[in-house]
Amino acid sequence: MATKDVTITVVGSGGDGVVTLGELIAQVAAHEGLNVIKTEAYGPQIRGGESSCTVRVASSRIYSQGAAVDVLVVFSWNDYKRFRGEISVAPGAVILGEASEEPPSAEDLGVIGGDDLTFLQVPFAELSKTATGAPGSKNVVALGILGGLLGLPTEKLQRALARKFGRKKAAVLEAVGRAFQSGLEFAESRRKTFESRRLDYEPGPSRLLLSGNEAAAIGALHAGCRFFAGYPITPSSEILHFLGEWMPRAGGAFLQTEDELAAIGACIGASFAGVKSMTATSGPGLSLMIEMIGLASMAEVPVVIIDVQRGGPSTGNPTKSEQSDLLQSLFGTHGDAPKAVLACSDVEDCFHATVEAFNIAEEFQIPVLVLSDQAVGQRKETITSADMRHEVRDRRKPTEEELEEYERYRDTPTGVSPMSVPGMKKGMYQTNGLEHGEDGRPNSLYLTHETMNAKRYRKMWPIRDRYHSFRCFGPTRAEVGILCWGSSAGPVQEAVAAANARGESVAAFVPQMLYPFPKRDFERFAESVDELLIVELSYTAQFYKYLRTFLDLPAGRTHVFKRSGGKDLTAAEVSDEIEKVRARTARVEVAG
Amino acid sequence: MATKDVTITVVGSGGDGVVTLGELIAQVAAHEGLNVIKTEAYGPQIRGGESSCTVRVASSRIYSQGAAVDVLVVFSWNDYKRFRGEISVAPGAVILGEASEEPPSAEDLGVIGGDDLTFLQVPFAELSKTATGAPGSKNVVALGILGGLLGLPTEKLQRALARKFGRKKAAVLEAVGRAFQSGLEFAESRRKTFESRRLDYEPGPSRLLLSGNEAAAIGALHAGCRFFAGYPITPSSEILHFLGEWMPRAGGAFLQTEDELAAIGACIGASFAGVKSMTATSGPGLSLMIEMIGLASMAEVPVVIIDVQRGGPSTGNPTKSEQSDLLQSLFGTHGDAPKAVLACSDVEDCFHATVEAFNIAEEFQIPVLVLSDQAVGQRKETITSADMRHEVRDRRKPTEEELEEYERYRDTPTGVSPMSVPGMKKGMYQTNGLEHGEDGRPNSLYLTHETMNAKRYRKMWPIRDRYHSFRCFGPTRAEVGILCWGSSAGPVQEAVAAANARGESVAAFVPQMLYPFPKRDFERFAESVDELLIVELSYTAQFYKYLRTFLDLPAGRTHVFKRSGGKDLTAAEVSDEIEKVRARTARVEVAG
Amino acid sequence: MSTTMGELPAFQPADYKSDLKPVWCAGCGDFGALASLHRAMAKLQLEPWNTVVISGIGCSSRLPGYVSTFGFNGVHGRALTLASGVKLARPELTVVAVGGDGDGIAIGGNHFLHAARRNLDVAYFMMDNEVYGLTKGQAAPTTPSGDKTKSTLWGNPEAAVDPCELAISFGATWVARGFSGDPKMLVDLMVAAIEHPGFAFLNVMSPCVTWRGDEQFKMLKAKLAFLPPTHDRTDRTAAFRYTRETDVLTTGVLYEVRQPSLVERLEEVRKKAHEVGGLATTADILEQLAPAI
Amino acid sequence: MSTTMGELPAFQPADYKSDLKPVWCAGCGDFGALASLHRAMAKLQLEPWNTVVISGIGCSSRLPGYVSTFGFNGVHGRALTLASGVKLARPELTVVAVGGDGDGIAIGGNHFLHAARRNLDVAYFMMDNEVYGLTKGQAAPTTPSGDKTKSTLWGNPEAAVDPCELAISFGATWVARGFSGDPKMLVDLMVAAIEHPGFAFLNVMSPCVTWRGDEQFKMLKAKLAFLPPTHDRTDRTAAFRYTRETDVLTTGVLYEVRQPSLVERLEEVRKKAHEVGGLATTADILEQLAPAI
Ligand SMILES: Cc1ncc(C[n+]2csc(CCOP(=O)(O)OP(=O)(O)O)c2C)c(N)n1
Ligand SMILES: Cc1ncc(C[n+]2csc(CCOP(=O)(O)OP(=O)(O)O)c2C)c(N)n1
Ligand code: SF4
Ligand code: SF4
Ligand SMILES: [Mg+2]
Numbered sequence A, B: 001m002a003t004k005d006v007t008i009t010v011v012g013s014g015g016d017g018v019v020t021l022g023e024l025i026a027q028v029a030a031h032e033g034l035n036v037i038k039t040e041a042y043g044p045q046i047r048g049g050e051s052s053c054t055v056r057v058a059s060s061r062i063y064s065q066g067a068a069v070d071v072l073v074v075f076s077w078n079d080y081k082r083f084r085g086e087i088s089v090a091p092g093a094v095i096l097g098e099a100s101e102e103p104p105s106a107e108d109l110g111v112i113g114g115d116d117l118t119f120l121q122v123p124f125a126e127l128s129k130t131a132t133g134a135p136g137s138k139n140v141v142a143l144g145i146l147g148g149l150l151g152l153p154t155e156k157l158q159r160a161l162a163r164k165f166g167r168k169k170a171a172v173l174e175a176v177g178r179a180f181q182s183g184l185e186f187a188e189s190r191r192k193t194f195e196s197r198r199l200d201y202e203p204g205p206s207r208l209l210l211s212g213n214e215a216a217a218i219g220a221l222h223a224g225c226r227f228f229a230g231y232p233i234t235p236s237s238e239i240l241h242f243l244g245e246w247m248p249r250a251g252g253a254f255l256q257t258e259d260e261l262a263a264i265g266a267c268i269g270a271s272f273a274g275v276k277s278m279t280a281t282s283g284p285g286l287s288l289m290i291e292m293i294g295l296a297s298m299a300e301v302p303v304v305i306i307d308v309q310r311g312g313p314s315t316g317n318p319t320k321s322e323q324s325d326l327l328q329s330l331f332g333t334h335g336d337a338p339k340a341v342l343a344c345s346d347v348e349d350c351f352h353a354t355v356e357a358f359n360i361a362e363e364f365q366i367p368v369l370v371l372s373d374q375a376v377g378q379r380k381e382t383i384t385s386a387d388m389r390h391e392v393r394d395r396r397k398p399t400e401e402e403l404e405e406y407e408r409y410r411d412t413p414t415g416v417s418p419m420s421v422p423g424m425k426k427g428m429y430q431t432n433g434l435e436h437g438e439d440g441r442p443n444s445l446y447l448t449h450e451t452m453n454a455k456r457y458r459k460m461w462p463i464r465d466r467y468h469s470f471r472c473f474g475p476t477r478a479e480v481g482i483l484c485w486g487s488s489a490g491p492v493q494e495a496v497a498a499a500n501a502r503g504e505s506v507a508a509f510v511p512q513m514l515y516p517f518p519k520r521d522f523e524r525f526a527e528s529v530d531e532l533l534i535v536e537l538s539y540t541a542q543f544y545k546y547l548r549t550f551l552d553l554p555a556g557r558t559h560v561f562k563r564s565g566g567k568d569l570t571a572a573e574v575s576d577e578i579e580k581v582r583a584r585t586a587r588v589e590v591a592g
Numbered sequence C, D: 001m002s003t004t005m006g007e008l009p010a011f012q013p014a015d016y017k018s019d020l021k022p023v024w025c026a027g028c029g030d031f032g033a034l035a036s037l038h039r040a041m042a043k044l045q046l047e048p049w050n051t052v053v054i055s056g057i058g059c060s061s062r063l064p065g066y067v068s069t070f071g072f073n074g075v076h077g078r079a080l081t082l083a084s085g086v087k088l089a090r091p092e093l094t095v096v097a098v099g100g101d102g103d104g105i106a107i108g109g110n111h112f113l114h115a116a117r118r119n120l121d122v123a124y125f126m127m128d129n130e131v132y133g134l135t136k137g138q139a140a141p142t143t144p145s146g147d148k149t150k151s152t153l154w155g156n157p158e159a160a161v162d163p164c165e166l167a168i169s170f171g172a173t174w175v176a177r178g179f180s181g182d183p184k185m186l187v188d189l190m191v192a193a194i195e196h197p198g199f200a201f202l203n204v205m206s207p208c209v210t211w212r213g214d215e216q217f218k219m220l221k222a223k224l225a226f227l228p229p230t231h232d233r234t235d236r237t238a239a240f241r242y243t244r245e246t247d248v249l250t251t252g253v254l255y256e257v258r259q260p261s262l263v264e265r266l267e268e269v270r271k272k273a274h275e276v277g278g279l280a281t282t283a284d285i286l287e288q289l290a291p292a293i
C-alpha cells in the first residue's frame, strides 16, 4: 500500500545539514516530475540554532504545505522541542530518531502523535562515522534512508549528491557516497515498515523548484523591469539577492539602497526616466515607503512594490507569515492616493501577479502593490517552465500629435495621459507632488484639485474592466462559498476539494486583483452560494473590513474565519470551519 | 437696521498690512465679548505676494467662517483676481476699493456679487499719505473706516493700535493716530451707507482669540505634556512654535528634530521614560511616522500625535484643508496595530481633544492620533478661558504587588498592564517591537501572538465605554440626520440651525471619538432620523468607507455628500444637500 | 561639450528659462542661483531634453519648475533618491539635484551621505540660507548656535554643521562653496560640478531676506574670501581646513579627486555578469534554475 | 562614580547580565562587546534601574535584552531617536545606545548625524562587522569595495565609509575605536564614553563569523594598532589622520573635546524662559494670550 502524497520533516541543529537534506529530496522529486512544496523554519539564531525542513511530495498537484507529518526525522530531540506546537504528526507516521539520544518516552510520543506511530531509533551518527570517520554526514545517511523509503531513483539521488559536493576532494566524495549507501541499506532493512510511505507515481517531465520570491523576481525581469532598488528585509530579501545576481545579467541596474525611503525614491526616479522599476520589502519597509507611494500616485509614475508580508505590527514576527498589511496597502497613504493592489496565492502566482503589476503600472501610470507573504515568498514549489509565460504590456509613448502642445497630465476619458520621458525633445515637463494642472504646474485651486482627483481615480474603471482577475474552485452552485486571498488560497483549495469529495458542495472565490476589486464577478459568486465564509490570517479581519467598505455582504449568511498569523493556515482548519458554517455555528463578530 | 453677524474680507499685497488689520479688528471684537472667526489666505509667495484676511464677527455663537462677504476691502484689484473663485460676496454687500485704482467695470462687479452692491471708491492711499506722509498706512485708515462702520469702540481700537505700534517712535505713533482718525471720519461721512453693517450687540466679558493649533498646544501643556519633538510642516507648525516658546516655560523639553522619524522616535523614548509626550505634523509627516506609530502600539507606549490635515495626496495643497488622512490614521500601519483616533471640530475642541488624547494614551498605554485640519488649526476663534478646563488623567504607577515578579505585559482583563518607568528598582524590563510574551521577551510562537493581539485590542472596549464622546445638534427626532466629523461640524451645525429655523427637521451627530467609535450612541441617532446624510471633504469618501467597515448603514436611506478639500465647507453647501436629501435626489455612489 | 570659438552657441541662457515666474520673495538669493544655473547650462550647451533637474521641497526646491528641461520637484528630503534612479536608469542623461539646507541636511541628510559615498554621477547644488524658508523661518542644521528663529525663541540650542565638511567625509569627490551674490564664480563652479564625473557637491550660500533679514547678505558678502592658489584640492586634510570657518567664507573648489563613479562601477558589474553568459532572457534564467541532476 | 579602593563594589559585572541567553552565533564578536559592557557598567557602578540601553534592529541590536537594566530594542535605524527622547525627558538617567553598522550608518545615518551635531548626552556603541548580520549577509556601508556578499555577487560596487570619520565631521565630541577581541581596552573605552558629557561615539570592530568568515577576526587582529602617545585628541585634523586607514586598525580615543551638551543647552533654555516668569501653568498661558487692549 504505497502513497501518492507524503510529508517529511527533518529537525536538527545548525550543523546537521537539515536544509541540504530537504533540498536534495525536493530537487530529485522535482526532477522526477513530482509535485513538491518545501518549507524551512529556524530558531532565532542566525547560525547554529535549531532548524527544520519540511518537504511534501505528491504525484498530483498540491496547493499547500502538508500540515501533518508522515515521516519525521529527528537528529536531536532538544531541537525538536523548540518546534513543538509547530509540527504536528499524522496518525500512523514513521518517526526516525537519532539512536545515540535518549528516545522520547511513550508518553512524549503519545503527545506527538497518538499511539499508532512507528518509532525507530536510527544510528545516523554512527553510520556516518563508520562511512566517513565523522558524524557530520548524518544528513547524507538520512538521504539514503529517505530515498529508499520514498523509492526515489538511487542514481539521481547520487548524482544530486555529487553535484552538491562537487567541489570537494575525491576522498570526501567517496566517503559521502558510502554514507549514502549505508542509509539506503538501512532503508532496505526496514522495507516492510516503510512500504506504506513509498511513493506511487509515474515519472514525468522534470519541473522547476522555485520560491515565490524567486518567481516574483523572474516575473519582474520577464516584464521588462530593468531597475531594482531595495533594502534587505526578511522575508523578502531573496528577491533582492536574486536580482542582485540577475539584473546585471539582464543589462539592468541594481542598487542596494541605504533604506526603504531611498529604494522607492530611486524606483520612482528610474521610472520617470522611462525604465520599468520595482522594489521589494516587508511591512516595516512598506511603512517607510508610504510617503513616496503617494508621490508616485500624485505624479502618476508607474512603479511596482512587492510586499512580502510577515507578522506585525512593528518588527513583529519577521520569519512568520500573516495577511495583515492589506489595509495599509489599500489605505496607508495620506490624502486620496490611487494605487492598484494585487495578491499572489502561490509560487506561480508570484510570477504572474508581478508581471500583471507591471502591465497595470505601465499602462495606467500608477503605483501597483503586490502582496505576497512569507508563506508563498519563502516556500519552494514545483512549477513548469511552460507556466512561466505572461503577456507583457509596455508604457505607451506619446504620439507626435500629443507632443504638439504637450501636456503631461491632460485630462482624458480614461484618466491616462501621454507620458514622455527624458530625451523627447518636445516632451519636456516639470512634475511634482503638489496638486497640479494638466500642464503639471503647481495649482492649488479647488476646482483643479477636484478635477485631478477625478482624473486620477477614473483610471480605476478601465483597470477593473481589463484586469478583473480571480480564481474559482468547486461547483458553480454551492452550499458554502469561501472568499479568501493570497496564501490562504492553497489550504482553501484543498479543503474545497476534500469537502466536495466528501459529497458536500463547497466553492471558493480568490481574487488576484484586490483593488480595484472584481466586484461583479464576486457578486455573481455570492449569488451562487448559500453561505459565505471569509477566511484570512489577520487578527482584525482586515479583508472582511475592506470588503465591507464597498460590498453589501449578504446579511445573515456571511461568516468570518480569521486569526493571527504566525503559523500557516491548514486545509484542516478550513475544513473545520466549513463544517461550522454548515452547522450554523460560525462566528461573524470581529475585533478591532 | 443694524446686523448681528457680519463678515469682512480684506485683500491686498504683502506690504499692505492686511493681516494686521484683520488681527486688530478681531482682537477688539473679542475684547468686546463678541464672537469672532478669523482666517487668512495667501498666494504661494512667502512674502510680498497677495494675501487676504477674513473676519466674521457676530453677537451670538458662530460655528464656521462666513462664506459670503458682507464688507469687502480691496487694496488692489490685481490681488483680488488671484483669489477670485475663493471669495464670494453676499447680496447687498459693501465694497470698498482703493480709489487710485481703476474701478472694476459694472460687469466685473456683477460677476462679484450681482447688482445690489454698494461700491465705494475709497482713497486709502491718499488718506494715509496725508496723515503720515506715505501710503503705507492704508490698513490703519481702513481700520478707522471698518471700526466706524461696525461701530466698535474707538478708544479700544486706538489702544489696540497703540499696542501694535508700541515700540515705534512717538512721531510715528501720532501719524498712525491721524491715519486712523481720517478713516473714522470717512466712515462718519458715509454713516447712512454703513448703517446696515453696524453691529448690534451688548458688550460682554472679553474673550480669548486663539487658533486651533494654539488651543491644541495649550491642551497638551494642560494635560501635563512635558516633552514635545517635532519637525515643521504646514499647517501644523504653529503648534511647534507655540511649544518652542512655552514648553521650556512649563519646565519641559522641546526638540526640533531632523525629520518626523526622529520626532516620533523621541516622543516614544520620552514616554517610555515616563514623561507625557506629543508630536504634531501634517500628512507627509504622518506618513513618515507610520512605522513608529506601530512600534508604540506594539510596545504599548502612550504617545499623542496631532495631524493637522491638508490637501493630499503627496505634497498636495499644503495650505488648504481636507479630511483625507482619516483612513491612514485608522489603518495606515502594517500589521494589526491598535491606536485610538480623535477629531477636533473647532478651536475649543482642539484643546479638549488633545487633553482627552493624553488621557486615553496614558490610561491605556496606546498611541492616540488627533485629527485636526487646516480649517480649524489655523483659523482664530473666540473662546472663553472658562471653557479651557478638562479633567486630566495620569498614567497609573504599578503597585508594590505588581512589582513583585513584575511582568511588563501581563495579560489582564482590560488589556492594560502595569507600566514601570526607569528609576523603579523592581520594575526593570527590556521592551521591543517584536512580538513578545508577558515578560516582554521576544516570542514568536503563534499562541503568544494571538494572545497578545487579543490583549492589545481588548483595550478598545474600555476606551469605548469611557470615552464615547460625540455631539448632537437639532431635535431628538428628525427627518434628516447628518453624520460628519472634524471641521465639517461647524458648517453642518449652522445648516442644521438654519433648516430647523426654516421649519424643517434636521439633526446632526458628530463623533469626537472616531476609533473606537461611539457605535451604540450613533445607532440610537440613526434610529431617530428618517434619512441619513454623511458629509465629508474627501474625494474618496473616507469617512463613509470607514463607517461601512463596522456599521450597517441604513439601506436605501443613506446619502453621501463628499468632495475634495481645497475650499472650506460652507453651511450653504450643506443646506443645499439637505434639500436634495429631502427631495430624494442625493447620491450614494462613491468613487475610489 | 563646449562650442567652437567664434560660433554662436546654439543654446542661450534664456533657452533654459521656463515660462513659470518664480514665486520667491524679492531679493531672495535663489534668484542668483537660478540665473547662474541657466548660464552654466548654456556654457555647457546641455540639451534641455537630455537634462533632468531634481529637487525636494522648500523655497529653493521650487527651482526645477523654472528650468526648461525635464524636472522633478519631489518630496521633502528625497531629491537625491530620485536622482539616483534617473541617473542609474539612464546614465546618458545629465542630472542636477538642487534643494535647501533643510531639505539636504535635516530630513535628507542620509541620502546626501550615501549618494556621496557611492560617488553617484550627479551635481548637487545646495542653496544654503541657514534657515527653513518655505515653512516660515525655523532653525536649520546650518543655523548658527544661539540664533533666535521661529522655532528657537530662546536661542538655538544646537550647533551648526558645515555642509562641505560633511560632503568630504561622506566621500564626495568634488566639493566647493559658492555664493549667490558672486554669480560669475558661481557659474564657473556649476559648470565644473556638472562636468565632474562623480558626485559633485556645491554649497551655494543663498540668503533668505525674509527670515534672516537683509543683514545675512551683507554679512556673507563681508566674509567672502577665496582659496589661496596654493591650495591642493586633492588633499582631504587641507580641504577640512576651510570647513567650519566662522569669520571668513572661503569660496572655490575645496576638494577634488577622481574615483570611479557609480555609473562606471555598475557598468563594471554588468560587464562581469555578461562574461558569465550574454544578455539573459527569461528562458535563460529558467534553464539555469532547472534542477540539473 | 568609582568606588573606594579596597571596598568591594556593590555591583558585579554579572549583576548586569539578564537571564536571557544571547542567540548570537558561536564566535560572534558581539559576545565580547556585551561582556565588556557588563564590566564597564560595574566599573562605573551604574544603578541598573537608572540606566537605559537602547538599540535598533540587527544581531548587535539584540544586546539590550541581555543587559539587566531598562532596555528598548526599537525599530531598525532609530535607536538614537528613542535615546534622544529618554535622555531629554529624564536627564538624570544614564543612556547607552547600541547597534550595528547597518542600523547606524545605512538606515540610521541621519540620526547619527544629528545626535552628534546636538552633542546629545549618550554613549553610542556601534558594533561594526562590516556586514548586515541579521538579514543574512548583505553588504553594509562599511563593507569594503569589491567584496562579494549576498547582495553583491559581482563584487561590491560601492565605497565604504569610516564611522569614526563620520562621527567627527558630524560634531561628536568624543570618538574612539575599539575591538571586541581586545576586551581590556574596550572596557576602558566604554567607561570613558559613558563618562563623557556629550555625544560619545565608540566604533567597536566586532567580527561576524557567519557572513565574514573566520578570517575577519584574524585580519582585524593582525591590523590592530594603538594611537601614538603623542596624539593630540583635541585636534580634529590629527584625528582625521586615523580614519579611512586600510592596512592598520588604530584603536583608542581619536578625538575628544568638551562642549556644552544638549542637556546643558536645554537647561540653559529653560533658565532663560523662567526668567520671563516662573513655571507656567495653563492659567498663566491663557492670561498672557488674552487680547490685552
Ligand atoms: C515630510 C515633510 N516634512 C516637512 C515638510 C515641510 N517643509 C517643507 S520645506 C521645509 C524646509 C525648507 O527648508 P530648506 O530645505 O532649507 O529650503 P528653503 O525653503 O530654506 O529654501 C519643510 C520643513 C514637508 N513638506 N514634508
Ligand atoms: C525598516 C526596516 N528595514 C529593514 C529591516 C531588516 N533588517 C533588520 S536588521 C538589518 C541590518 C542589520 O545590520 P546591522 O545593523 O549591521 O546589524 P548586524 O546584524 O550586522 O549586527 C536589516 C536590513 C528592518 N528590520 N526594518
Ligand atoms: S522665504 Fe527666504 S528663501 Fe524663501 S523665497 Fe523668501 S527670501 Fe527666498
Ligand atoms: S550572523 Fe554574524 S553578527 Fe549575527 S550573530 Fe552570527 S556572527 Fe554575530
Ligand atoms: Mg533653507
Ligand SMILES: [Mg+2]
Pocket: D058, D100, D101, D102, D127, D128, D129, D130, D131, D132, D133, D140
Ligand atoms: Mg553589521
